[in-house]
Amino acid sequence: MKRYELNTAQWEKIALLLPGKATDPGRSGSDNRLFVNGCLWVLRSGAHWCDLPERYGKWKTVHRRFSRWCHAGVWERVFDALTADQDNQYLMIDSTIVRTHQQAATGKGGPQNQALGRSRGGLTTKIHMLADALGRPLRFIITAGQVHDATQASALLEGHNMGAVIADKAYDSNEFREQIAVMSAEAVIPSKRNRKVFIPHDRALYKHRNRIERCFNRLKHFRRFATRYDRRTIHFLGFVHLASAMIWMA
Secondary structure (H helix, E strand, O other): OOOOOOOHHHHHHHHHHOOOOOOOOOOOOOOHHHHHHHHHHHHHHOOOHHHOOHHHOOHHHHHHHHHHHHHHOHHHHHHHHHOOOOOOOOEEEEEEEEEEOHHHHOOOOOOOOOOOEEEOOEEEEEEEEEEOOOOOEEEEEEEEOOOOHHHHHHHHHOOOOOOEEEOOHHHOOHHHHHHHHHOOOEEEOOOOOOOOOOOOOOHHHHHHHHHHHHHHHHHOOOHHHHEEOOOOHHHHHHHHHHHHHHHHHO
16 A cells, blocks of 8 residues: 555545445446545645656546535535544634645635635635544634634534533633533633633643644644645645545544
């Protein structure tokens, strides 16, 4: 088995989740495993699509198919299916900023509507993430780098049930705390310095927040997660879901 490729156990977890099965309408995808391995090679290496090794097929064909699956939501559906066995004892939210490569800022339309923005690090994209109690990713929202963390907190939690929500000071707002209370959960969020009356939090439980930080560190081993090379947000999000699926299959 080549480096970066799915092993047999991992492949069996997602094989039936992919389009192109004999029972599906249209053309059968007999090379699904080879195709996914090709996408993983690009994801992990961060290389240009045109540098894809010949063993995975013509790079233009692989790239075109990857794009089709992004637009069809295939990568997201695979990721969602893998996250069915989540641990919701408590959930964690956080974000990370990734540098945008110059090739991602080119093309027609420029950065409009492609989650590209200016922050302290230059041209960047921000990845907002929800993780379960074991530090495994559950949901992502992609925004421009300068977007504040708290603006995406409500959307990350929507539809989830949990015993507590762990987050850092950036998420300390009365509105968000009220939302957590309505969900019958505990807010484990330190108070900002400018609060007139500090709100106590469970310090022992808050120590587990390092699990979502470690999850980001694992995801950044995939170079196309750590640096954004894709012009279109939908392609970048496809790689984010593929990298996260690998975390769940580890």
